[in-house]
Amino acid sequence: MLLIPCPYCGKRDEHEFSYAREGHITRPTNGEQLSDAEWAQYLFMRKNPKGVHYERWMHAKGCRRYFYAARDTVTHEIYATYEMGQPAPVVDRGNGR
């Protein structure tokens, strides 16, 4: 059970959050001009990294704000949480994996 630092409320138990899919996916505003393949890239294709994953969470049973988290899918370390609109931070995984 993760301990997630909500950027607005502080550290809270995973129980209070809902996972809200991969982060930093911008909705194309020119959908009509995109091919089916390009649209599918936005719609369906998701990263599944072994290591740092930039994802969105919602503090559903708290402030109900969405935010980003940089989480390690191997160790479950959360390197950073940050507000919507901010760029993904570069994470040094330290342990060399």
Added chain:
Amino acid sequence: MSQQVNRLPQGGRIDRTKPLRFVFDGKAYYGCEGDTLASALLANGVVLVGRSFKYHRPRGILSAGAEEPNALIQLGQGNRSEPNLRATQIELYDGLIAESQNRWPSLANDVGAINSLFHRIFVSGFYYKTFMWPKSFWMKYEHFIRRMAGLGKCPTEPDPDRYDKLYTHADALIVGAGPAGLAAALAAGRAGARVILVDEQQELGGSLLSDTQAVIDGKRGPDWVADVIVELRAMPDVTLLPRTVAFGYYDHNLVSLMEKVTDHLHPTSPEALSQPRQRLWRVRAKDVILATGAIERPLVYLDNDRPGCMLASAAQTYVNRYGAAPGKRAVIMTNNDGAYQVALDLVDSGVSVAAIVDVRDNPDGELVANARARGVEILTGHAITRVKGKLAVREVEVRRLTSDGKSVTTDARQIYCDAVLSSAGWQPTVHLFSQARGKLKWSPDILAFVPDKLLPGQNSQSVGAARGAFALADCLVDGHAAGTAAAAAAGHTHPAGSTPVAGAEPAFGAMREMWVVPSSAPLGHAGKHFIDYQNDVTAADVALAHREGYRSVEHLKRYTTMGMATDQGKTGNVNALALMADLRGISVPEVGTTTFRPPYTPVTIGAFSGIDKGDFLDPIRKTPLHSWHEQHGAPFETVGQWHRAWYYPKPGESMHDAVNREVKAVRTSVGIVDASTLGKIDIQGPDAAWFLNMVYTNAWSKLEPGRCRYGLMLGEDGMVMDDGVTSRLADNHFHMTTTTGGAARVMAWLEDWLQCEWPDKKVYLTSVTEQWAVIGISGPMARKLLAEVAPTLALDDQSFPHLSFTEGVVAGVKCRVYRITFTGEATYELNMPPSYAMHVWRALMQAGEKYGITPYGTEAMHVLRAEKGFIIVGQETDGTTTPQDLGMDWIVSKQKPDFLGKRSLQRSDTRRPDRKHLVGLLTEDPNEVLPEGAQIVAELKDKPPMEMIGHVTSSYYSPNCGRSIAMALVKNGRNRMGEILYMPYEGKVVKAKVTEPKFYDPEGARING
């Protein structure tokens, strides 16, 4: 009533003046306060306590703790009966009733023991090898196996006890209250930290409670423990939890504990009944100090499972702590010095030690000299090669080991004894460390796995024996340092006092690496070398797995079932790994270990559920009119967490009768419905109309204030996700309704887009589902009725047309009135603060009496909307349904440049003309009501397989149509109008004709009453 024949005259921490009566296998015995069931049985000379899993071998008590593989007990009776409890962990209370398991008709005469004659078919992988052919017999085999190889029995009645759950935080959670744990708690507590100290046993103190030699700060071990507990109890931020096992160590330092609150009491005593039986704790700790000690390993010798074979340290615990002797005359086999202190303690207690059989050639530790000086016979370079006695140990055979330790000489000596105590050294209890995904490493000094690298993100310290530091002085230094560090890290720096100082300890000599003790016959002959007692895995099974190629640790485990029993191989796993290493000619760490997983010891399901059962399992949401529905006999339908009135049967009416009456009343006069559960979202802000344009498929910019519009919401994949009517209350103010079940999902969906994609837009959402009660009145008489209770409202079609909104006073209450319909009849949805709902409802009922106003429930509502062909999202749709599939092209704007899901509707697959379309179905027999979910075929065959081209989504009897009606999603359905389709189910075939999904008033003429 038998005597406590093996109760020592003095010593131990039991109270001989407080006898406790208990029953084991129908026979009454006495134990003492402070006993466990295991120590009480031993004191009574009961050594046979169970039968093994596969072979039904007679088994005795092996250990004195959580690691016990043999002494599994069925405790208690009736609905409180609990299987597979370890006798070593059951605290004795007066009136305790226990039974042995896995035997019939009795423990001493067990028919299932015949399995041991068939041991050749019960070898490794026997499930795969023996019972797979012929395939059709598997069910019979399984029945046989389950019956013969079972353990305890589940009670069949519901558990009558209460369970509790608690969440908390700590600066330091300390697991284990032996010397290291107590020293840690003392240091952290003195420094001012918030400390939780847990120990699975009833008394804190751990090994110090059975250690005759320990001296700390000049005090005897138990006296030091008592003083420490007094000091800890006085600290307000220190919580002491005896009888509590830390069973799971999860991400980010979350540890689960199970506190046995009343298990040591008679279950029907007032004290037990006034408290929860067990409590599950979830502790998020800044630091977890693992002072979990170590578990002794048995040596693996021939027929090492005879009742009376025991871990050396267990015998020491029974003698020193419980005043119970494991027998009258013991033989001890060891590869290390520790067992010599056991011998000395036994001798001091009056138990005779026939011999110490040391597999080492030249043991030279201090304790060896002490034992020699006390006149204990020591057979160095020897091994026990056989144990005799079926239901209890009678004698052992001892032979000299060859120098490589792989075989024994021919000269044998028999030694009479009734207890065989063995020690192969100690394995630190690394379970929690490993559960936290810490990595282990092999320590060649102690021949055991010890904690190595911690997973980043976890913060834990392993101290004392749990990290392989067995000396008392090391435990105290470790504990004190860890406690101080944990407190300092949490910002607590009061003086922690000095490190407790241990008295002089004897220096230990080196161990000899010895896992499987050879006998005069090859492995697997002349008897069995058990490694995993509980799952009956022998050294020969491990060798067989090796021969058959199951050599990796994971294969070994699954092929032999090694370590898969309820004890999870606490005493056997390292022995099995070491044997496999030996067979493969590699080192133990190269074989590796399997992953330790929670729970450390079994946890009751009751503790996990806590109070979250029955009515507390899930919140129940009731509308403000709930009591009225109850009083009028309505059964309730569960929609999400809501309870909605289903129908209102009058005396003597069936559900069918009641629903038909309600449905007809709405079409002929007026019906009244409680629609309060509808999801409602208040949307405000200058960009609100823009926002609705994005989330709905149709256009919202030009909707005038005071008007309402039906909207369909799509996911980005173009599939229908929700629908509802949204009203423009003012230029920048909308009132959205959602489906009852979809409200929370829609709210999160809208928030998602606003916060993540369009944060610059000024739109503000507020859930107002519970702020507005909703009463719908529907039918040709609805307008007349409303006019009577709301005389100030202008209700003519000009002033208040269909799909509009107004505010006004209804029955004296200021209401928002929406003229929208889900029945096809003229309908007014009155919204008011919930506290006024009952008043308005009653006023409408009273005024409507002359029209025969009829309350209708969700079932009638569904029939009414189906007659009109109105969809229910989640019933006519399933996440793969587009608006076009539903025939709702009309609601998808062609002009809007963008909305969620728009682009996906252009994908080749969503544009396909032969997708599944929503159609109506009229059965050939008008009284035949199709089951919802029925599969549809176009081409009927004699038997499956047949191509299924769709399914029935909604199906009812419609009294207004005088026949059954159904809707269905059918492949290429819109191009099949008039076609006959087939629904084979329950041994018959129903024929139905494809129609438009509109059955009543298709022109919509009734909307104005």
